[in-house]
Amino acid sequence: MATELTLGIIKPDGVQKVLIGEIVSRIQKAGLRVIGLRLTHLSQQEAEAFYAVHKARPFYGDLVSFMIRGPVAVLAIEGENAIARWRELMGATDPAKAAPGTIRKDFASNIEENTVHGSDSPATAAVEVPFFFRTTELHRQG
Numbered sequence: 001m002a003t004e005l006t007l008g009i010i011k012p013d014g015v016q017k018v019l020i021g022e023i024v025s026r027i028q029k030a031g032l033r034v035i036g037l038r039l040t041h042l043s044q045q046e047a048e049a050f051y052a053v054h055k056a057r058p059f060y061g062d063l064v065s066f067m068i069r070g071p072v073a074v075l076a077i078e079g080e081n082a083i084a085r086w087r088e089l090m091g092a093t094d095p096a097k098a099a100p101g102t103i104r105k106d107f108a109s110n111i112e113e114n115t116v117h118g119s120d121s122p123a124t125a126a127v128e129v130p131f132f133f134r135t136t137e138l139h140r141q142g
């Protein structure tokens with residue numbers, strides 16, 4: 001196993017439900033480190049670009065609309081095996097199928113408004129972290 005860097009997003013439903021503190025706390029209690037953190041409100045162009053991989057999916061338009069509905073929190077998360085471990089904390093895409101104690105099981109409304117995003121592989125993380133953070137915005141002794 002290696003130290004990995006991954007992207008997390010607290011989606012508009014999570015910010016609206018005042019879950020930023022709870023979610024950051026779960027990440028840190030799991031032993032992962034938040035080395036970048038900021039609030040932003042995605043433009044339509046940014047949301048379309050971020051989710052370009054899903055362009056052909058029937059839910060793409062709705063997903064983009066949802067993601068620009070309100071502000072999001074973007075997080076750069078680092079630690080041993082961080083990519084898989086952050087996705088474990090998140091739970092399955094569909095909250096109805098998510099394991100007990102996961103963020104999506106505890107807080108998500110449905111398969112679309114599912115509270116959090118996490119990079120799904122090292123290759124994805126290598127694109128998604130720089131999408132939101134310059135290297136000068138990552139702080140390992142923060």
Ligand code: ADP
Pocket residue numbers: 054059063092093111112113114116117118120
């Ligand atoms: P994950 O976020 O778990 O990696 P995907 O990459 O498959 O899931 O999908 C990206 C996002 O698109 C999901 O988090 C969710 O917000 C939305 N989504 C996925 N599947 C559906 C669906 N069947 N209907 C509506 N929205 C969906």
Ligand code: MG
Pocket residue numbers: 118120
């Ligand atoms: Mg995904």
